[in-house]
Every structure is written in C-alpha cells, then in structure tokens.
Amino acid sequence: MINVNEEDYYLIEGGLSFSSSIFNSLTSGIKIILELGRSVGSALRRGSNGTTCKI
Numbered sequence: 001m002i003n004v005n006e007e008d009y010y011l012i013e014g015g016l017s018f019s020s021s022i023f024n025s026l027t028s029g030i031k032i033i034l035e036l037g038r039s040v041g042s043a044l045r046r047g048s049n050g051t052t053c054k055i
Helices: 020-049
Strands: none
Touching: none
16 A cells, blocks of 8 residues: 655546536436427427317
C-alpha cells in the first residue's frame, strides 16, 4: 500500500466533469419534450378529424 501525503491528495484528478445526474436530467428533459410533442400532435390530429370527446 502506498502512503500518500495530504499535499498529494490535492494533485489527484479523476472522474468526469459531466456527472451522471446531469446526464439523467437531460434525458428526462428530452423524454418530456417528446411526450409533449406526441400529445400536441395527437390533439391536432383528433381535432382535424373531428374525433374529439365531448366534455
């Protein structure tokens, strides 16, 4: 086992600057945008075909 001084800890670099939580939030945002597009497209299609439900 290698002994490391406290000064050496500050010199250690590693990991990614693009963390998995950022990646997860970006994919969630993309999913939301896609779902919003699907629902708007479906509403437009139903509205143009006259197949809307009466409330």
